Amino acid sequence: MTSSETLGNKRIQKTFLAVAFRTVRIIPVFALPALLVCCAPADQVNMMERKINSLSVENRSLVNQLNALKLDIATLKKETREEGKQSISSIRSRQAELASRMDEIQAELLRLNGLIEQINYERGREKETALHSSQAIQSEIKKLREEVRLLQASTKVSRKVEQARKKAASGKLDLYQQALDLIKARKYKQAKKVLRAYIDRHPSGDRLPNAYFWLGECEYNLKHYEEAILEYLKVIDKFPKSNKVPDAMLKQGLAFIKLGDNVSAEIILQKIVDKYPKSFQARVAKKQLERLR
The missing domain is CATH 1.10.287 (Helix Hairpins)
Structure with a gap:
């Protein structure tokens, strides 16, 4: 009941x-x-x-x-x-x-127990793999640290070299600029000394063709026409691809005119007209040729 x-x-x-x-x-x-x-x-x-x-x-x-x-x-x-x-x-x-x-x-518990066992097994494998990976990473870190140390040392050397190069370049520009400033001030004798010092210190400098040209200008303005012709000739012979070649040829022709050597002057001026027909130097050369003829 x-x-x-x-x-x-x-x-x-x-x-x-x-x-x-x-x-x-x-x-x-x-x-x-x-x-x-x-x-x-x-x-x-x-x-x-x-x-x-x-x-x-x-x-x-x-x-x-x-x-x-x-x-x-x-x-x-x-x-x-x-x-x-x-x-x-x-x-x-x-x-x-x-x-x-x-x-x-109960079925869910059995399934979860199976998953736990599988996870534990995989965790053990991952732990072993992680250990090997950690050792490999540590080895790579050591290599990288060594490379960084070498790079730092190389950087220090490169920095010193760069500083030296900049210092040298600064010295080049200083001498070259000093010479230009002296030429503007019409102090040609002093400018000659500075230009020769620049050429002696930097025999392969980028501004070497310009230095020879301005050295010829100093001689020309000092009325040392023969010396000027020789300095202009250095630009023409040593640096045929320089943009200063047409200027050097024109001033060389004018120097010959100053010396009274019109034949040499005509030859050089005609070369300018033939080689650089559309240039400013060619127009000046034509006018000089008309006067000479």
């Missing part, structure tokens, strides 16, 4: 006890009229009859209540049985659900 059925039986027993108690109160009512008529005075008889009528009404009401209680008891028994069945069915369904869930949980 389930707990629900036991509870229903207890409720039924309580209901029957209450009905029995009321029934005991009802039974003496049927004997009261004869008893009261024989023993009571007339005025009391009327009062008794009223009470009897009232009790009769109450009795019928109690009978109706008793019938209603019987119906309620029958209904309660039915509901109790159905409730018990429903409770048992619900419990069994819940137990089935729990059992199914337990099976699912």
